[in-house]
Amino acid sequence: MYLMCNSYHFVLRSSLAHGYPLSVLGTSLTACANLFFAVVKPSQTYWAYGLPSAILSVFGADFVFSAGTLFIAKVALPHEQSVAGALFQTMTQVS
Amino acid sequence: MGYLLYIFRTISLSWPLMVTSDIIALLVLGVLSTIAFLFWQHYLEKRLNNEHLPARRRFPPPIMRLSLWTRANGRFAVMQIIAFLTWCSFMSYNFWVQLFYQEYLRLSPVQTMLRLLPMFITGVVWYVVFFSSLTCAHQVVVNKQQCCRRARGWEGGCYVPDV
Numbered sequence A: 001m002y003l004m005c006n007s008y009h010f011v012l013r014s015s016l017a018h019g020y021p022l023s024v025l026g027t028s029l030t031a032c033a034n035l036f037f038a039v040v041k042p043s044q045t046y047w048a049y050g051l052p053s054a055i056l057s058v059f060g061a062d063f064v065f066s067a068g069t070l071f072i073a074k075v076a077l078p079h080e081q082s083v084a085g086a087l088f089q090t091m092t093q094v095s
Numbered sequence B: 001m002g003y004l005l006y007i008f009r010t011i012s013l014s015w016p017l018m019v020t021s022d023i024i025a026l027l028v029l030g031v032l033s034t035i036a037f038l039f040w041q042h043y044l045e046k047r048l049n050n051e052h053l054p055a056r057r058r059f060p061p062p063i064m065r066l067s068l069w070t071r072a073n074g075r076f077a078v079m080q081i082i083a084f085l086t087w088c089s090f091m092s093y094n095f096w097v098q099l100f101y102q103e104y105l106r107l108s109p110v111q112t113m114l115r116l117l118p119m120f121i122t123g124v125v126w127y128v129v130f131f132s133s134l135t136c137a138h139q140v141v142v143n144k145q146q147c148c149r150r151a152r153g154w155e156g157g158c159y160v161p162d163v
Helices: A002-015 A020-038 A046-075 A078-094 B002-013 B021-049 B066-104 B109-152
Strands: none
Touching (some): A020 A046, A046 B109, A078 B066, B021 B066, B066 B109
């Protein structure tokens, strides 16, 4: 699954402009998921707040991770790509 | 960094008892070692870039060049921060949603799992959709490139034989 998503972003990024739209889309959708739960009313049904936020929350993780990994691997010099990728993983794990 | 992470974990585990001597000592030590590490890497990078200084065993090439963060006009650092913040929100979302369902609404773990199942399904669906469009897009791109290369041929100066 991870490989599929990454490959898709590679192709998409080579045709679109560097995957910035994907990052923006992913981060804003995850933010929407958090907003849904920030204004949640416990008396309301699950379908009003829980379902949309559960669906939206995964977008950011998927999009940002694959687009970001490819972006920093492309930006870094060839002999620094391993360090750059390790830093990226560390940043996501530390958070 | 390891010291700092250990401290954060310890503090979050034992919040009322956090002010003990070893915690404070490790906190100071962690901050100081992180700063020292950054300065050390900066010095090693400067030394590596300076051709007049001889290479010594005591001064190996830096593990993480600080100039790495300024690649592509600082977009590298921005991408790292974006990933960091995205994971902050995603992880805290997961944490609080589980608390909300299990502690506030008093649902069982199975019921909570059912309510979080759309995350899993959405991920799988997106991957499948992406993969099918990926194969189409990839074929289009590759075919176009190969056609262009064939059309240019040897005269184009970049002839690529068929694989």
